[in-house]
Amino acid sequence: MTQLPMLSDLAPQRFETPAILRKLTTASRHLAELKGVAASIPHQGILINTLGMQEAKDSSAIENIVTTHDELFRDDALPNVATNPAAKEVLRYRQALRIGFNAVRETSLITINHILAIQAELERNSAGFRKLPGTALKDGAGQTVYTPPQNPDTIVELMGDLERFINDDQVFDADPLIKMALLHYQFESIHPFYDGNGRTGRILNVLYLVQQGLLDTPVLYLSRHIVRTKADYYRLLQSTRDADTWEDWVLYMLGAVEQCAREGVAIVEAIRAALLDVKHRIRSQHRFYSQDLINNLFTHPYTKIETLERDLGVSRLTATRYLDALTANGFLHKQRIGRSNYYINIALNAILTGNAMQGGA
Secondary structure (H helix, E strand, O other), rough: OOOOOOOOHHHHHHHHOHHHHHHHHHHHHHHHHHHHHHOOOOOOOOHHHHHHHHHHHHHHHHOOOOOHHHHHHHHHOOOOOHHHHHHHHHHHHHHHHHHHHHHHHHHHHHHHHHHHHHHHHHHOOOEEEOOOOOEEEEOOOOOEEEEOOHHHHHHHHHHHHHHHHHHHOOOOOOHHHHHHHHHHHHHHHOOOOOHHHHHHHHHHHHHHHHHOOOOOOOOOHHHHHHHHHHHHHHHHHHHHHOOOHHHHHHHHHHHHHHHHHHHHHHHHHHHHHHHHHHHHHHHHHHHOOOHHHHHHHOOEEEEEEHHHHHHHHHOOHHHHHHHHHHHHHEEEEEEOOOEEEEEEEHHHHHHHHOOOOOOOO
């Protein structure tokens, strides 16, 4: 078993190489652009909810928990009707992200208790840190490639060091993006839980950027890049454990930030353009236009009558009339499961899935 070092024992100066500093500059610039573009969406719940589901889907796919956009959005709209287990597990990821985001917003900290709460929501258990030996990470052939710390006291000690690394800037004087890369490596290598380590670790990435003020809301999602480069991700994690190749790992993570920030800007700008277009067209065609209506339609890719009742404070009859009128005019597509109807925001769905669809029932 490889001895896992404390992060505080690393020298910050080793990450000041020309290659890292160049990549840090470009990653930081694109991340700042994403922060600015995201702030242009007046109702931040739109991005937290829709992009949160995108991240949940991709992060879960890394762990072979696979669902489609349709299953995911449908289960979100009709949780008591849809029964896809993978979709329900993915939606728990989004809820775990919300729990962490609220904790950071309230305390400006990421504590061990916050991390425990995130993992507990993901796994729906309160097992906490590993207390029994036997956990080992295997490759596709079933061969053990890494054995994380086995002693419960060591796990607690390493997690305490990680907590200080996250919250005390004096512990390690380096750019937050470099620190994010290091803390992600460390968390995955400690592997403190029996289950949910990968997804919890990816939630910590974006929460740390929010805590450090690099983002206002958790809208940078690295899981899509990790899905596309999964072999490199695991190879570089293991190489850092085996051969101390920290610099290569940091370069990979900075590249992920740059790429995902670029993509995030494009998605947010597309959502903003669609939102404004739909807003202006609904306002010109329907007397029942309201900003609350627009917020509802863009917070939920698939919405339902009860959601509109709640968000707009209208009767069921009125909510049904609104949604059917918007369907008739091509803004929504109406679907039915059993006795329940749900309504798809055609423009938003196309952005999130990359697939266009026709309006109407």
